Amino acid sequence: MGSRVLVPVDNQECSEAALLSVMSRVWEPDTSFLLCKVVEDFRAILGEAQVEHESALSAEQEEYRYNAGLWLKQTTRAFAEVLPRVEACLEFGPVVEKLSDVAYSWGADYIVLGSQDLGLSTRCALGSVASSLLRQAPCTVEAVRSSRLKHLLHAQGNVSTHEIGQIISAPPRKIIIATDLSSGADAAAEWVAEMNWSPDAEFLVATVNTPSHKDSHSHLLSMGAAYTREKYHLLQVESLLKNHAGRIVEAFGLKRVEADIITDESPANGILTLANDWQADLVVTGSRGANRNPDFRAGNTAVGILDRVHCSAIAVQMDAKKQVKFHWSQSEAAKK
Numbered sequence: 613m614g615s616r617v618l619v620p621v622d623n624q625e626c627s628e629a630a631l632l633s634v635m636s637r638v639w640e641p642d643t644s645f646l647l648c649k650v651v652e653d654f655r656a657i658l659g660e661a662q663v664e665h666e667s668a669l670s671a672e673q674e675e676y677r678y679n680a681g682l683w684l685k686q687t688t689r690a691f692a693e694v695l696p697r698v699e700a701c702l703e704f705g706p707v708v709e710k711l712s713d714v715a716y717s718w719g720a721d722y723i724v725l726g727s728q729d730l731g732l733s734t735r736c737a738l739g740s741v742a743s744s745l746l747r748q749a750p751c752t753v754e755a756v757r758s759s760r761l762k763h764l765l766h767a768q769g770n771v772s773t774h775e776i777g778q779i780i781s782a783p784p785r786k787i788i789i790a791t792d793l794s795s796g797a798d799a800a801a802e803w804v805a806e807m808n809w810s811p812d813a814e815f816l817v818a819t820v821n822t823p824s825h826k827d828s829h830s831h832l833l834s835m836g837a838a839y840t841r842e843k844y845h846l847l848q849v850e851s852l853l854k855n856h857a858g859r860i861v862e863a864f865g866l867k868r869v870e871a872d873i874i875t876d877e878s879p880a881n882g883i884l885t886l887a888n889d890w891q892a893d894l895v896v897t898g899s900r901g902a903n904r905n906p907d908f909r910a911g912n913t914a915v916g917i918l919d920r921v922h923c924s925a926i927a928v929q930m931d932a933k934k935q936v937k938f939h940w941s942q943s944e945a946a947k948k
Contacts, residue, residue: 614642614697615936618720620711620741621647623683625771629780630726630756631687632773635694636781637938644697648714649684650707651677677704708744720751722936727755743919746899746927752803752936753899754926755918756780762922783810783940784893784924789817789860790883790917791898793852799930800898801856805863808939815869816890817857820882821849823875849873880916892923899927 619634621627634645653673681702688700703710715723727742742755760779761771789804791797801817850873857871876882887895899914914927928935 614644615640615721615934616719617643617645617722617724617936618711618715618718619645619647620707620723620725620745621649621684621687624726625761625776626726626756628726628773629758629761629776630724631691632777633756633780634724635691636777636940638941639695639938640936642697643695643936643938644699645691645695646714646718646720647684647688647691647698647700648703648711649680649700650703650705650710651680652707653705677702708741708748711741711745712748715745716750720749721932721934722751723749723753725753725755727757743915746915746918749929751932751934752926752929753918755924757922757924759922781940783813785810785813786890786892786894787813787815788883788887788890788892788895789815789856789897790879790895790913791817791819791853791856792879792913793819793849793856794898797856797898797930798859799935800896800928801859803928803935804896805859806935807937809864810940813864813868815860815864816886816892817853817860817869817871818874818883818886819849819853819856819872820874820876820879821846822877822879846873878916879913880920883913883917884921887921887923892921894923895921895925897925897927898930900930 617634617639619630621631631647651673684700684702688698692698701714703714711723714720723745725742725745742753746753758779761776787804787809789801791801804815853871853873857869861869872886874882874886876885883895883897886892895917897914897917918925918927
């Protein structure tokens, strides 16, 4: 059975970027796609304020849902010209809940959605739900994001499909693999190693070391022992990081791979700073919890990275039933 890729869509630039990114890749044979548009209930958003205008709101809701259906059919037809194995669904209700329901019922192996990277307060609707969806998704989640697209939107106010395609179809060349050095984090490194990346791609395997907090009232004579323990800990971290980077080196060669230990109070903040400083195109991290049990959902680090990093991010679900493979390639659709 081929892989199943769920693509949540709306009519924002960030969603168009995700669609064009998906269309510009080469997927495994028999991969099928589902474009899902979720229409939120206006009344749920407005609460008690909607009671006074119930009939007008209902009419407006129905008109919006009808137009959304027409837009989805048109979008699906355009998508099918490049990737024919596609279907579409129009859902009604809370976005994250409905997308999660669809992901489970349809059996999604991979989810790709767009995020406009305009700051947490101004992200497009789908971008703002990426991290929430990760918390209960049954599979790997990718947020498509581009700083170049962000700058163009700021400068021009809007961007054409051609401009979006030219930006978003370019394969990532600077890739960070963020690891917490656990055995579970091997899934992300293994996924990266098995992918077919651009020949000039560079890889940076990074982990964040949270600094030890010494008691301010510790006796001076005890500081030597504390320093020795910290130095020993860093040596252990370096050894583990080399092991995690080894699989990437094995796949792509020593010249294309670096490893780095970042010191920061917050693992997510450390990776975000590194991604900005290194001007990364993509951050790949591991995630856990391919189920809907709240006790086993994605950790705060993966969620923080997916939600806040200024480039594309992929959270590889380490206990997913299937890992999807693809590679980036300029498609005719992206060039138009």
